[in-house]
Every structure is written in C-alpha cells, then in structure tokens.
Amino acid sequence: MDMKLTLEHVTKDFSGTLAVNDISLTMQDGKLTGLLGPSGCGKSTLLYMIAGLEQVTSGHIYFDGQDVTTLPAETRGVGLVFQNYALYPHMTVEQNIMFPLLNARVKKESAQKKAREMARFVQIEEYMHRKPAQLSGGQQQRVAIARALVKSPQILLLDEPLSNLDARLRLDLREEIRRIQKETGVTTIFVTHDQEEAMSITDELVLMKNGIIQQIAAPQAMYRYPQSRFVASFLGNPPISFFNMVAENGLVELSPNLKLKFPISLSGPVVLGIRPEGWALGSGIVVEFLSVSVRGREQYVSFMLHGQKAYAILDTENAVKPGDRLSLALKPYCVHLFDPENGLRLGKGDAHYVE
Numbered sequence: 001m002d003m004k005l006t007l008e009h010v011t012k013d014f015s016g017t018l019a020v021n022d023i024s025l026t027m028q029d030g031k032l033t034g035l036l037g038p039s040g041c042g043k044s045t046l047l048y049m050i051a052g053l054e055q056v057t058s059g060h061i062y063f064d065g066q067d068v069t070t071l072p073a074e075t076r077g078v079g080l081v082f083q084n085y086a087l088y089p090h091m092t093v094e095q096n097i098m099f100p101l102l103n104a105r106v107k108k109e110s111a112q113k114k115a116r117e118m119a120r121f122v123q124i125e126e127y128m129h130r131k132p133a134q135l136s137g138g139q140q141q142r143v144a145i146a147r148a149l150v151k152s153p154q155i156l157l158l159d160e161p162l163s164n165l166d167a168r169l170r171l172d173l174r175e176e177i178r179r180i181q182k183e184t185g186v187t188t189i190f191v192t193h194d195q196e197e198a199m200s201i202t203d204e205l206v207l208m209k210n211g212i213i214q215q216i217a218a219p220q221a222m223y224r225y226p227q228s229r230f231v232a233s234f235l236g237n238p239p240i241s242f243f244n245m246v247a248e249n250g251l252v253e254l255s256p257n258l259k260l261k262f263p264i265s266l267s268g269p270v271v272l273g274i275r276p277e278g279w280a281l282g283s284g285i286v287v288e289f290l291s292v293s294v295r296g297r298e299q300y301v302s303f304m305l306h307g308q309k310a311y312a313i314l315d316t317e318n319a320v321k322p323g324d325r326l327s328l329a330l331k332p333y334c335v336h337l338f339d340p341e342n343g344l345r346l347g348k349g350d351a352h353y354v355e
Contacts, residue, residue, distance in 0.1 A: 003064050003154040003187045004029040005050065010059035012045050012211075019045040021211035022059070027204075032181045032188045034202035034219075036195060038234070042211035043191045044159055050189065051157050052076045063154060076155075079148030079186075083160040085140045087132040093119070093143050094128040100151045118146040122180065138169040145180065156181070156188040162197060174201050195235050199223065207231055224333070229343035232273050232336055238300055241310040243272045244340065250347070251354060252337070254306070255285040258330060259354040262337050264347035271338040276300070278334025279312035281326060288325045 005027040012020040020042045027033045035043040048054040050061060052073030060069045068076050087096050094115055101111035119125040122142045132140050141161060148156060158177070162170045178201040181188045192198050198205055199219040207214045207222065215227045226232035232240050245252050247270045250262045254272075287303040287310075294316060301312050301320060312328065320326065332351040339346055 004062075005155060005187060005189075006062040006065075007046075007050075008060045008062070010046070010049060010061065011057045012042070012049060012054060013057040018211050020049070023211075023213055024059075025206065025213065025216060027187060027189060029187050030185045031203040032178065032190060032201060034198035034205045035189060035191045035208065036198045036205055036234075037193065037208035037214075039193055041208040043193075043208050045211075046208075047157050047159055047189060047191050050155070051078050051080050053080075077151075077153050079151065079153035079156045081141070081144045081148045081156070081158045081161050083163055085132070085137075085144045085164075087140060087143055087147075089132055092129050092131060093124060093135070096132070096143055097146045097150050100147060104151065114150055115146075118150045121149075121183075122146045122176070136169075137165045138173050141165070141173060142176070145177070149180070149184065149186070153186065156184075156186045158188065158190045160191055160193070162192070163194070170197070177201060196237070199235070207234060225345070225348075226273075226336060227345050229271060229273065229338045232338070236275060238276045238311040238313065240273045240275050240336075241305070241308060242338075243274070243306045243308050243310075245270050245272045245306065247337070252351075254330070258284045260330075260332055260335060260351040261354045262347045262351045263349045264337070266346060269340050270346065271340050271343075273336040273338060274310065274330070275334040276311040276313045278331045279310075279314065279328045280331065281314060281318055282329030284327055284329040286325060286327050289320055289322055292320055292322055 097115040098111040124142045250264045253259045290302045293300045337346040
C-alpha cells in the first residue's frame with residue numbers, strides 16, 4: 001500500500017493571502033509524516049489540497065508520479081479523518097463504516113464483511129449497532145478512522161484528529177493511530193499544532209510558519225538540531241531560553257566558569273538558546289531561583305541570567321525553593337547558537353566546554 005506523495009511549488013492564494021507559499025517536498029511512502037505549526041500556518045490548507053477539497057492556485061501534486069492536481073477528491077484514493085469526526089448521526093457504526101463502499105457500488109454482503117474486519121482492526125466491533133451519539137469521543141474517532149481505511153486508501157489524511165479529546169484519551173488514541181499506521185503501512189499525513197503529539201508518533205516532521213516550510217526532519221533530529229530560532233522555540237516545554245551574547249571566534253562566555261566553544265569562527269553579536277533540560281545542579285554558574293514548580297519526578301525552576309528569564313528542569317532528588325542560590329552546570333548539546341538578524345542556526349554540531 002506504500003505510495004509516494006510529491007508536491008512541486010504548491011501555492012494557495014486566498015484573495016491575496018498566501019496560505020501556502022511555494023511548497024515543494026516529498027512525503028515518505030509508507031511512513032507517518034506530521035504537518036506541524038501554529039494555528040493559521042497553512043498546514044490544514046495543504047492537507048485539503050492533497051485531498052482535493054481545496055484547489056491548488058499553482059504547482060502540482062503527484063501520487064506515485066501521477067499528476068492528481070486537478071483530479072476530484074473522490075477519485076484520488078485518499079482517506080480523510082476530520083477533527084470533528086463527521087459521522088452520520090442517523091446511521092449505526094456499521095452503516096457509517098460501510099458508507100464509502102456502498103457509495104462505490106460494492107455489494108452489501110462484501111461491504112458488511114469489510115466493515116466488520118475494519119471494526120475489529122480498530123477495536124470497535126462491539127459497538128457496530130450503536131449510533132454515534134451513544135459513543136465516547138474516542139470511540140467516534142475510531143469509527144471515523146475505520147471509515148477512512150475501509151476503502152484501502154493510497155493515503156490516509158488526519159486533520160487534528162485528537163484535538164477534541166481529553167488528555168488521557170488523546171494519549172491512548174495517538175498510540176492507536178501509530179499502531180494502525182504501522183500495521184497497514186499506509187502513507188499517512190497527520191496535521192496537528194500539538195508538538196508533543198507530533199513528536200511522539202511521527203517518522204518525519206514538516207514544521208510550517210506563514211505558509212512556508214521551516215524545517216523537515218525526524219522529530220528528535222529537529223529538536224536536537226533546530227535550523228532556526230523559530231524551530232527551537234516552537235519545540236519544547238518549558239520553552240527554550242534565549243540570551244543576547246557576544247561571540248569571540250566561536251567562543252561564548254556565560255560566566256568565568258562556564259565558557260562554550262561552538263563549531264564556527266564567528267565573532268560578534270549572537271543569540272544563545274538553552275533548553276531547560278540542559279541545566280543540572282553542579283559546578284558552573286551561580287543563580288537565584290525565582291520560582292519552583294514540582295511536577296512529579298521533576299521540578300521546573302526559573303531564574304534570571306544575562307538580563308533574561310531562564311528555565312531549568314531539575315530532578316526532585318535535591319529539593320529546591322524560591323530564593324535558593326545554587327550553582328548550575330550546563331550540558332553543551334542542549335545549547336544552540338543563532339544569528340540575531342535572520343534567526344538561522346550558526347554552526348553544525350554541538351558546542352563543547354573550554355577551560
């Protein structure tokens with residue numbers, strides 16, 4: 001069922017507003033790709049153009065080399081799952097799942113058999129004779145996924161499928177979506193604004209802003225090596241902290257006891273980004289904690305550094321409290337350097353300590 005999806009210079013112009021701006025990329029066949037970004041960045045518009053529900057202003061969309069740019073949605077062989085489930089309230093679960101097959105003139109007996117198989121696959125077979133209103137949100141979304149998969153689509157498109165569910169259900173269902181995708185091998189595109197959701201189940205992330213792709217990478221690679229200040233700030237909670245500093249031949253001095261050398265020879269103003277998990281109690285730089293919030297095994301602390309508020313995630317083995325003055329060490333691989341003008345990452349690879 002693997003299928004390669006290619007976009008070439010795809011643009012969507014809504015009366016002078018570029019919702020999607022000249023995007024070219026290839027989605028990995030048989031993989032789960034996440035379209036991630038803030039609200040209004042164009043990710044759902046891009047999904048709807050792939051589905052055929054929105055017309056492309058310019059550019060081309062290819063499914064395994066076939067140009068489908070002008071093909072109507074019903075002939076593209078895509079399965080689409082919406083945020084609000086979009087189930088037919090007057091139909092039973094079985095009828096909802098069968099609907100695409102009956103619409104395609106599949107015989108009722110065959111459609112029923114396929115619907116039962118799909119219901120078993122997404123674990124809702126015991127609800128086949130219920131109406132959507134008698135199901136929980138998570139069960140309704142499983143019905144929507146079964147309905148999308150029952151016609152064996154070339155591509156499965158998921159538009160914010162978990163955003164209407166509570167936190168526990170979201171966690172369960174995102175793991176279920178990952179299982180379903182892996183077992184079917186269907187090329188899947190998952191739209192979300194939730195970075196934790198996207199990072200936990202996708203093979204590849206496409207991060208967008210203002211209709212433009214900011215970075216494409218595997219989730220952990222994007223987190224570890226963000227290409228820009230925007231990417232670094234979008235991923236991570238608590239957020240990364242930024243500091244205006246001056247580099248001397250790639251050397252940045254946070255304190256006399258904490259100097260970092262970056263793999264560049266730049267001298268001049270830079271922006272230093274430090275992930276909160278990069279700090280640990282130890283020899284380095286003395287700070288005074290402003291706030292402390294205990295979250296189970298971790299404690300989130302804030303402090304001032306070079307005129308900016310910074311955040312650290314510390315384990316609870318050594319309890320701290322506001323007003324404590326303690327020394328923090330830094331993990332160099334959690335520190336990033338950015339250009340203060342264009343926000344792009346400076347240097348490739350990790351920093352290291354300098355005595």
